[in-house]
Amino acid sequence: MTFRTCLRAGAAALALVASGAANAEVTVLGWPGGPEEAALRAVTELYNARADLAEENKVELLFTSRDGFFDKLQVDLAAGSTAFDINLIATYSIGRYAPFMDPVTLSDQAGAVFGDTVLKTMQFDGQQYGVPTDLSLHFLYYRTDLIDALLADDAAKAKYSEIAMKHLGKAMEPKAPADWTWEDFVANALYFTQSINPESPTRYGTVIQAKNLLFNMMVFHSWPRSYGGNWMADTGAITVDSEAFRTALSQAKMLFDLGATPPDSTSYEYAEANAAYASGQVAAMVQWNAAAGELTAAQAATGTTAPPAGPDGRFTHIHGLGLGLNKAAENKDGAIAFLQWLSTEEAALAYAKAGGAPGLASETAAKLAADRPDLVQVGEYASTYGFVMNGGTSENALSVYEAQAKEFTGYWAGTQDLDTALKNTAAAMTDLLK
Amino acid sequence: MTPGRSVENALLAGPLVLFLLAVLGFPTVLSLVYGFSETGFQTLTAPEFSGLKNFRDVTADPTFWQAAWFSLRFGAITALLQCGLGLALAVYLAPLARAHGWTVAILIIPMIVAPAMMGLMYRLVLHEFAGPVPHYLYSWFGWSPSFLGPANVFKTVVVAETLQWTPFAFLLFLTAYQSIPQDLREAAAVDGTRPWRLFWKIELPLMMPTVFVALFIRFIDGFRVFDNIYTLVGAGPGGSTTSISIYIYETFLRRGEIGKALAAAILLFATAFVLLSVAQRLLRGRAP
Incomplete structure (x- = not known):
């Protein structure tokens, strides 16, 4: 056994220990606590209730502590963990995680739902690495x-x-x-x-x-x-x-x-x-x-x-939190299907109504004016004043x-x-x- | 030793040796490998040997020396304060502790609190608007000292560390003080020795091995400080509260320079090893 094999074995063992609830068909590692978790739980429930969804493509959620979340995620991804198929990403960490993730193709509605400025918060090297779920400005x-x-x-x-x-x-x-x-x-x-x-x-x-x-x-x-x-x-x-x-x-x-x-x-x-x-x-x-x-x-x-x-x-x-595809995912098809659905208007509205803070284009945000007037302001500021520094998504x-x-x-x-x-x-x- | 006994020993010690190899040996070997390699998170499983490059990078990094100086000052000052206060308390409270043993339990309560929790507690207690200490100082005296501002932050973390760990030194000194044979004190009293002279000429010399041990333990603990400072003020403005341990953590996880971080860790280990060896030698030299 070479030393390199030993390292791989060690990394795999670490990943196994960290896996926890890794038996779901499509496992999503989300941002724990707060409105983000509540919103993700709500849309997952909605998605899993779809009649046309195969049993093996149902989504299960995995949460760890927020403390050192991105440090732990980095180690997991670098070790090739298969404990989750989809993981959380943030604008400022996409470049660091991109080598361990696959780009995704979003639904045809994504451009109209989020707008280009918000979609850009999930891009690296011209490729889309995630669905924007929550926007901060x-x-x-x-x-x-x-x-x-x-x-x-x-x-x-x-x-x-x-x-x-x-x-x-x-x-x-x-x-x-x-x-x-x-x-x-x-x-x-x-x-x-x-x-x-x-x-x-x-x-x-x-x-x-x-x-x-x-x-x-x-x-x-x-x-x-x-x-x-x-x-x-x-x-x-x-x-x-x-x-x-x-x-x-x-x-x-x-x-x-x-x-x-x-x-x-x-x-x-x-x-x-x-x-x-x-x-x-x-x-x-x-x-x-x-x-x-x-x-x-x-x-x-x-x-x-x-x-x-x-x-x-x-x-x-502006920067966003989003969900992207783990390169080592075991159920990539199921994960891609969930991500594509998550970028539709139906999912974005449900996510917002459940307490999330997606950056929505003005037309989409207008549909929530009664329930979430704050999102109208967020969407307007993001599209009018939002910026990401050059290099702000780099490794x-x-x-x-x-x-x-x-x-x-x-x-x-x-x-x-x-x-x-x-x-x-x-x-x-x-x-x-x- | 008979061959049978030898096999028996090996069998009994085997699980412990294997356990230590797994728990301590693997991370140690891994640290050494990474410390001499060009390694980042993307090349975690394929480190490339780079000789002493990481060590050169670390020693050429001004932040490392800033952190080393912080740790050295912090370790030395807190060790001296804790041991000075601990010794004074042990001598002063010895009669009370002898009469009411339970008072010792109260005095060592700060040691029970996790250092990270202690940092968080001070973060709340010292906050200018939410903390009770600044609130009452401002209400009563119109004075609002910025405990965590640039001018006071070092003093604040030193005081926080001293308050938490003085009980440890106190406990060691109390044990040493109480183990001094009573007949020595009685003989000195018969000879008319005054209490102050009794302390300087008889009690303190007998306690010196404990004083050295306490100083070194507290210095090493202060030198490698991490959790309470990190949760209280982080690395500090301009890195002003960055200890060696915080430097290693930030280099490893924040900047992803794994090889460099582990090279710094190896240097820290080597320094601690040398200091402990010196301490041990000094103690042997002073042993009666």
Whole structure:
């Protein structure tokens, strides 16, 4: 027995141990917990109830813990696990998993149901690797009561202009959040910070979740993108060390230095940032669309709009969760049939009604306006403002986010200067995206 | 030893040896193979021998040295704090522990909590808006220290580690302190030795082997710290709270550089091995 055979045997043994409920006809490894699981269970039930479905093509679901989900999935796929036929993928991890997956052909309805921007979140090297099931993007959340009061008070407006002049060099006027540029966002954050404006009703003007964590870079990306920033040019050259990234990073750094975001926010991720906003001590923040329910429940006077604009327009990072085909699947035909059905309008509507958050084209989303009005907004923002950075689905996309998280948070926390942060990021990205 | 006894020994020890080979041997061999190979997730079953390349990559990586420096500082500071506090508590509370043994059980409760849970607990407790500590500090004193901000994060993780593991050092020192023969103390008292001198000249020297053991155990534990820091603040802004273990984890799973991660792990193992060997030698030299 060669060493290589030993390794294969070891990997197979690991896969066997991890297999659990691997006896289903078509086994789907889904995203555990939350609305995604509930929605997947609902559509699976619907699919399995079809009269024309053969017994051996019925779908069974497999869930593991969310903790380290993608790390575990990576090991399973690399080991050639047959424990599941269909597995979860995310936009930023498609390139990493693609060698262990097969591209899929979706139903003829897919283009009309999801739209091209959303379908693109599941593509790598020009091929479709999955059915988009849930879409994530960003909203600007703001306190309507505070903004309304500011807009109605001349003295407050004068104070706002004075603060903007002092810190941004411009006598800016307060505006409605739907019209904000990133400069307005910064000026507003400064105005609503008590250490700058002692009369502010909130302790902090904003909260930037700046833990050294890849997901936090996704939240930040809408900012440099609106200044024309991108990871790489069409020629493949890395373009992160650009004026766009410099401007966005510097503006954010100003908020850290002036205390407009909590000093602890360099350790914040999703939950901590939401807790800060929910406490009533933060005036506005950019956050994932998934936080809408939680933030609105905590602060009833909360409005949402698309993230602020820059000279190149208004943008929101989008990425999707989806389901794709394991290359080592034992029932490929059955799995392909399920994936094709999942990309039909019938499945997408059922998935949405059961609590999922698919990114739907406007015509499809309109059919859900009564049940899920939030999906209309998500669909509209995705198709109008959504973007995926060049290289954002590549094999090392996750590592690129990791590198940026390390360097950018270091700059914000003051452990290194901007030039060093961008130089290190560019070097890492050149290596990762070559 | 008779031949029959030898066979008997081999038969009895065989299952244990096989178990250890399977549980420890296979991962060790695999780590060594991958550590000297060009390996990623796509080539997991077909590693290509690359000699010392991974070791060169690791030692040329500034993040590795940043992590090593963090681990060294963290391990040394926490070991000294835990042993200093543990020793003081053991000596001070020895009469209480002797009279009411159950108090020891209360004092060692922090050790029972899983370090990852401890990290999560502090994440909640120290949060500026949801945590009780910042809440009351702000309500009572108008002061809102950012425990997890860049200026304080190192101190915070050191204090969290010290609070959790001082009971371990305390337990070791209490046992050592209580095992000092009582007649030595009585003889010193008869000679008119003052308590402070009794401690410095008699009790502490007798406890020194335990002090060394505690220092080394706590240093090694601090040096390889992972779970409580990772769940509390992750790798830190700019990698400022990246320990060697966090570096290995992130290199392996986040960046998929398996060979490089295992080369770092081998270096960590070698360092720990050398340190433990030195410690053992020192202890032998000090043995009465």
